[in-house]
Amino acid sequence: MLSRVVLSAAATAAPSLKNAAFLGPGVLQATRTFHTGQPHLVPVPPLPEYGGKVRYGLIPEEFFQFLYPKTGPYVLGTGLILYALSKEIYVISAETFTALSVLGVMVYGIKKYGPFVADFADKLNEQKLAQLEEAKQASIQHIQNAIDTEKSQQALVQKRHYLFDVQRNNIAMALEVTYRERLYRVYKEVKNRLDYHISVQNMMRRKEQEHMINWVEKHVVQSISTQQEKETIAKCIADLKLLAKKAQAQPVM
Amino acid sequence: MNENLFASFIAPTILGLPAAVLIILLPPLLIPTSKYLINNRLITTQQWLIKLTSKQMMTMHNTKGRTWSLMLVSLIIFIATTNLLGLLPYSFTPTTQLSMNLAMAIPLWAGAVIMGFRSKIKNALAHFLPQGTPTPLIPMLVIIETISLLIQPMALAVRLTANITAGHLLMHLIGSATLAMSTINLPSTLIIFTILILLTILEIAVALIQAYVFTLLVSLYLHDNT
Numbered sequence: 001m002l003s004r005v006v007l008s009a010a011a012t013a014a015p016s017l018k019n020a021a022f023l024g025p026g027v028l029q030a031t032r033t034f035h036t037g038q039p040h041l042v043p044v045p046p047l048p049e050y051g052g053k054v055r056y057g058l059i060p061e062e063f064f065q066f067l068y069p070k071t072g073p074y075v076l077g078t079g080l081i082l083y084a085l086s087k088e089i090y091v092i093s094a095e096t097f098t099a100l101s102v103l104g105v106m107v108y109g110i111k112k113y114g115p116f117v118a119d120f121a122d123k124l125n126e127q128k129l130a131q132l133e134e135a136k137q138a139s140i141q142h143i144q145n146a147i148d149t150e151k152s153q154q155a156l157v158q159k160r161h162y163l164f165d166v167q168r169n170n171i172a173m174a175l176e177v178t179y180r181e182r183l184y185r186v187y188k189e190v191k192n193r194l195d196y197h198i199s200v201q202n203m204m205r206r207k208e209q210e211h212m213i214n215w216v217e218k219h220v221v222q223s224i225s226t227q228q229e230k231e232t233i234a235k236c237i238a239d240l241k242l243l244a245k246k247a248q249a250q251p252v253m
Numbered sequence: 254m255n256e257n258l259f260a261s262f263i264a265p266t267i268l269g270l271p272a273a274v275l276i277i278l279l280p281p282l283l284i285p286t287s288k289y290l291i292n293n294r295l296i297t298t299q300q301w302l303i304k305l306t307s308k309q310m311m312t313m314h315n316t317k318g319r320t321w322s323l324m325l326v327s328l329i330i331f332i333a334t335t336n337l338l339g340l341l342p343y344s345f346t347p348t349t350q351l352s353m354n355l356a357m358a359i360p361l362w363a364g365a366v367i368m369g370f371r372s373k374i375k376n377a378l379a380h381f382l383p384q385g386t387p388t389p390l391i392p393m394l395v396i397i398e399t400i401s402l403l404i405q406p407m408a409l410a411v412r413l414t415a416n417i418t419a420g421h422l423l424m425h426l427i428g429s430a431t432l433a434m435s436t437i438n439l440p441s442t443l444i445i446f447t448i449l450i451l452l453t454i455l456e457i458a459v460a461l462i463q464a465y466v467f468t469l470l471v472s473l474y475l476h477d478n479t
Contacts, residue, residue: 096342096432097427097432098425098449098453099342099343104450118294132290
């Protein structure tokens with residue numbers, strides 16, 4: 001990874017040195033300039049999604065591409081290893097077997113549990129993203145609900161005039177009712193008073209009639225003397241006897 | 254064996270300058286930080302592991318003990334990575350040096366004890382006498398408890414040193430045994446190589462366990478004293 005940084009720095013700083021990229025990195029780094037220009041804070045350039053491809057976890061792919069035109073990299077590697085072994089530059093010692101066992105265990109572990117760990121890490125990241133996504137969706141849903149409520153409220157406002165009409169009608173009816181009620185009351189009061197006058201008049205007339213009748217009767221009774229009274233009564237009795245004889249004769253027919 | 258058995262435990266120097274400093278500074282380079290929420294797999298797994306261990310370790314402390322959480326979590330991560338890196342061939346493990354382990358153990362233990370003595374002196378002194386001891390035994394028991402307290406940092410350091418050093422030595426010895434047997438008798442070489450593989454697995458476990466034990470004990474001392 002660091003070698004790639006050095007390679008890219010060399011390519012940008014001194015294109016002529018591309019073929020001699022294995023010079024000491026210190027020389028090339030000296031040509032880089034730092035902190036010139038404005039610092040870029042926004043927008044931060046996005047990170048690449050995947051790292052550079054490596055073979056065997058150690059050697060970057062560019063190394064193989066770099067060597068392919070000239071020599072096979074595997075042949076080069078095998079040759080170097082055999083050279084080191086035969087010339088005893090690398091001595092096989094106790095450490096070799098330790099190294100073999102440690103590297104063997106490591107490779108076995110990585111091959112067996114590597115995908116599992118990778119999936120686990122991906123799942124963790126996905127959980128984080130899902131949480132944020134859910135928060136975003138919840139916020140959008142909330143705002144959508146608010147918009148819908150607002151729209152329905154506006155629609156209701158359009159229909160408000162029905163309510164006002166009904167209320168207006170109600171009030172008109174109530175006014176009408178009270179008016180008629182009062183009118184009736186007035187009528188009744190007036191009739192009451194007129195009836196009173198009429199009944200007073202009727203009563204006066206009746207009283208006068210009775211008084212007059214009583215006065216006439218009293219005087220008539222007073223005027224009838226005792227002898228006239230006897231005569232009248234005898235005459236009445238004789239008339240009644242005649243009528244009785246006539247009456248008795250009737251039912252025979 | 255070209256060199257003696259203890260060659261791997263010499264503190265490495267480059268032209269007389271200690272390279273051990275650089276070696277001790279290597280593990281933090283392998284734990285990247287990131288200011289993004291979604292990271293690559295390495296950072297995600299490391300962050301998840303650190304969160305898991307820190308939660309596990311610090312739940313048993315009160316507020317004052319949790320101020321040590323950064324110290325303890327970085328301690329366990331440092332010891333674990335250093336021990337695991339030491340398993341690589343031709344590498345140097347700083348935790349095999351008693352000097353470094355003492356330098357880690359003594360300040361942590363002393364800090365916990367002094368903190369306990371400063372704040373809650375009665376509780377700290379009460380540790381010297383376990384509950385329910387018969388009265389005639391008290392003076393002897395106080396002396397024994399004092400000695401056991403004073404020996405704690407030594408025990409921490411020596412435990413870590415001895416375990417890691419012994420593991421490395423065993424690996425070296427059995428490796429040289431396979432080397433010697435490879436010229437004599439091939440099947441027994443394979444047997445011994447199997448033993449070596451088993452030992453490697455043990456070493457990996459020991460590396461992690463020792464880190465855990467160290468940190469656990471320090472946190473225990475802390476819990477006693479907060």
